[in-house]
Amino acid sequence: MSADTLSLTFSALADPTRRAILDRLRRGVATVSELAEPFSVSLPAISRHLKVLEAAGLIRREKEAQWRRCHLSADPLQDASRWVEQYRAFWDERFDRLADLLEYETD
Amino acid sequence: MAVGAATADVPVLNLRRIFKAPRDRVFRAWTDPERLAKWWGPETRSCPFVQMDPIPGGRWRTCMKADDGDEAWVQGEYKEVDPPKKLVFTWAWENDGVPGHETEVSIDFIDLGAETEMLFCHRGFESAEAARLHNQGWDSSFACFDAFLETGE
Numbered sequence: 001m002s003a004d005t006l007s008l009t010f011s012a013l014a015d016p017t018r019r020a021i022l023d024r025l026r027r028g029v030a031t032v033s034e035l036a037e038p039f040s041v042s043l044p045a046i047s048r049h050l051k052v053l054e055a056a057g058l059i060r061r062e063k064e065a066q067w068r069r070c071h072l073s074a075d076p077l078q079d080a081s082r083w084v085e086q087y088r089a090f091w092d093e094r095f096d097r098l099a100d101l102l103e104y105e106t107d
Numbered sequence: 108m109a110v111g112a113a114t115a116d117v118p119v120l121n122l123r124r125i126f127k128a129p130r131d132r133v134f135r136a137w138t139d140p141e142r143l144a145k146w147w148g149p150e151t152r153s154c155p156f157v158q159m160d161p162i163p164g165g166r167w168r169t170c171m172k173a174d175d176g177d178e179a180w181v182q183g184e185y186k187e188v189d190p191p192k193k194l195v196f197t198w199a200w201e202n203d204g205v206p207g208h209e210t211e212v213s214i215d216f217i218d219l220g221a222e223t224e225m226l227f228c229h230r231g232f233e234s235a236e237a238a239r240l241h242n243q244g245w246d247s248s249f250a251c252f253d254a255f256l257e258t259g260e
Contacts, residue, residue, distance in 0.1 A: 014171060014179035016202040083118040083231050091229065095124050097146040098136060102128035 012056045013090055017041070018049050021070075025059060029069050058086070122227040130216050133223040134191035137214070148172060156180075161188050167196065182206055191216055198229070 012018050021035050036046040050070060053059045062069045126133050136142045140157040148154035148171045155178075159167035168182035183197035183206075194214045199206035210231040217224035 014173040015177045016179075016200065016207075019200060020202070084120045087120050087229055087231070088122065091120070091122055091227065094146060095122070095225075095227075099124065099126055101142075101146045102126045102133060102136060 012053050012058050013086060015049065015052075017046075018053055021046075021049060021053060022058060025070060029071050031069050035070060118231045120227075120229040120231075122225075122229075124225045124227070125219070126223045126225060127221070128223060129221060130191040130218045130223045133225060134194070134216055137194055138188070138190070143169070161185055161194075163188055180204070183209070183212075186211075187213075191218075 012022070017039060020038070024030055024035060024038075032043060032046060032050065035050075036043050039046070050059065050061065054061060059070050062071075136146065138159065138161040140159055143159070144154040144157045147157065147169060153172040154169065155172060156168070156170035158169070159165070161167070163185055165185045165188075166182065167185065168180070171179045171181070173179060180201040181198060182201060183199055185194075185196045187193055187195035192215065194212075194216075196212055197209045198212050199209045201207065210229060213228045213230070215226040217226065
């Protein structure tokens with residue numbers, strides 16, 4: 001994964017609203033309004049979160065004119081693999097920094 | 108070096124790393140707040156809060172600040188603390204200060220002299236997560252129109 005992809009994955013995991021959106025989509029396809037309903041944020045704010053998740057490759061959105069539904073990018077049967085992929089990227093990034101710190105610190 | 112596997116609804120992430128440092132230093136990087144802050148966030152100076160009590164039953168809590176300024180709070184409890192060999196703790200992201208679904212991290216540190224092998228395992232529980240969310244009643248069935256959404260962007 002490129003550094004940009006790692007940052008995007010971190011950004012997707014780090015925000016509670018985004019994590020909740022991913023969790024909701026694991027249970028099935030949803031429209032933007034359905035995703036927004038549990039939160040007290042505007043639809044445009046949800047749209048911003050969806051853009052981050054889409055840029056990270058974690059969800060995809062249908063292009064149909066009037067009804068826009070969101071899906072997890074992975075097959076729902078691969079939920080567990082998706083969880084593993086997300087957290088592997090997250091931890092790999094942390095451990096890269098840990099490796100640098102341990103190699104170059106002197107105390 | 109990275110292996111992922113899942114059985115039934117329990118996803119498990121296993122990672123293995125070799126660090127160029129003796130074992131006690133690697134262990135301290137995980138259990139000393141000042142050291143942890145140096146590698147915990149996505150980049151330097153992006154870990155504004157670290158609190159930890161690394162004993163069995165002790166709690167820990169950190170804040171990671173993402174590139175766009177969003178803060179991610181996460182906390183947990185230490186289950187096993189056996190310096191410098193083993194560390195086990197729970198991991199729960201916070202939503203508005205309230206810890207959510209709990210997962211577990213288990214780490215073994217292997218002495219290779221001047222180097223250390225770290226065997227890292229993060230175990231999640233997808234089915235329990237799904238059940239919890241279902242109980243919160245997130246079902247709703249009205250849709251939105253794309254045009255409305257587009258004007259907000």
